[in-house]
Amino acid sequence: MSPAGLSALARLRRRGFAAPAPASPAGGAEFDAEFDEARAELVLSRLQLLITRKLDGLLQGDYLGLLPGPGTEAGESREYRAGDDVRRMDWPVTARTQTPHVRRTVADRELETWLAVDLSASLDFGTAQCLKRDLAIAAAAAIAHLTVRGGNRIGAVVGTGDSRVRMPARPGRKEANGLLRQIARTPSKAGRDDLGGLVDLLNRPPRRRGMAVVISDFLAPVESWARPLRKLAVRHDVLAVEIVDPRELDLPDVGVIAFVEPETGQMHEVQTADPRLRERYAAAAAAQRSTIAGAIRGAGAAHLRLRTDSDWLLDIVRFVAAQRHARTRGTTR
Template sequence: MSGGSPTLHELTPEQALKHLELLFTRRPDGLLQGDHTSLVPGPGSEVSETRPYVIGDDVRRMDWNATARTTVPHVRHTLADRELTTWIVLDASASMDFGTARMEKRDLAVGAAAAVAFLTERAGNRLGAQLTGPDGITRIPPRAGRRHLLALLHAALDRPRVAPGIPEHTLGQTVHALRELPAGGMVAVISDFLETGWEQPLRVAARRHQVLAVETIDPRELELPSVGLLTVVDPETGRRREIPTHSRRLRDRYAQAALEQRALIRQSIRRSGAAHLRLRTDRDWVRDIARHVETQRRRTGGGAA
């Protein structure tokens, strides 16, 4: 899946699970090793110290007493909780079954889910999931242990594809279902975020949980190649359309519209209060995750989420 490795759909489920486990537990370059990996800034519950505010800090952790006393904005730096419940929300809409580079977005989403699972695996931590599909939302209750982690990823790999035109649960409905979960955990929402209606549920979820929004992108969603008359199929509806890609004006308009769409998605995620990680099917997504982990580690002073 990265660095010339096979894609997940080219492997059996057992091979795919082993491949993912090796990526995140034995990666030779050490990018994802250490005892303090962090996917989102983890506020925890036990106050450790107060320090001056820096750009990027969570304003919900403002220490108003220290700010008033010193006239300089301060935030509370807290120790992370010993135990963490992590929920993975995995989008399985038809638009995820698309990819023109190293893999489909569907594969990339499962890889991101594996990263969340392995990077939050600690003694006592629990992992659960909500997987969307043609039969609705499949909820896997949170449990601890490597066997449960691998079973959850196996279920993610086995999700059936959604046939075009078949009604499906939207991402907004799936995120909205998080309201039934106890507050205080971590939630990773993995999707291309191309549909609408998820903004308000994500905002509500971010008020109750630490939320990481993982956005999956394929390069052909950002720009069209000049390949003459191109027949495209809407994966959600099955509708076909012929696109004259030889037109420079059309390609420029497409790229501009895609740029505006992605900017709107980014703004909506940031306004919700969620952390944002963007992964592409044509990049070394493991390294991109590692960079995100390192950025959050520096931001939280090395604390674990």
């Protein structure tokens, strides 16, 4: 884990995006707003530089088209040669020339990527090196860096409590950086977010085949988002990025802890000194994560898990390398 990137992002969340304090009529409020804006640009630039150093060149030449293979767009015809795929026979040209011809295909090199970023109140939690919200924004920045090149477009839908914001897909790295700044400045709101509704926004309106990335902790009921995710994977290559904090997997022995559910505000006191309670908690958490992973696999989506206590950039590098290896071997996931 690189503390320079996410710790700076956490400081930005606490201070850079906070509303400026009341100032004197002499223009102090305007100065504070400009200072916060400059700090936001600095921190996001630092995060982008960190991602560029680690991930630059990782996907250069990784795809010929939107699907693994030679491409799907029809190109010119040429004479048949031994070993050519007979399914690509160009029968009209063959009939006219009386010589077997095959149709070559041209790869579609323009990719449209859409992000569904869950920034509901449940992501304003973290007990390790950052909050889950900070890690979600960092994951969005990494995906943007890996996919925005050569005219590729990227857009996003962001869910915060009971509201959703759509950001149109535009090409270019400058537009992608503006998209990330807009995502990072989106405030969380109280209330439980409908993850299924957020994912379904990527299905409407119907778009050309591309890549869809869902970034969330997936703590919403599985039945609410599993079907929209399956529907999304029918037409697009889907990547599910799961954000996890270690305290969501097991409890430490630290006595009585008061837990507050961020989406509803309910508070519960838990005696963590009870070993049986900790065992039941760990078993229930493992079962929950297994159910989430099973639903993601069942939808036909790729699954990347990022933890707030691990090196998230290294996890992304390993995931991309595994995906490349799987495509080389001819497997889909």
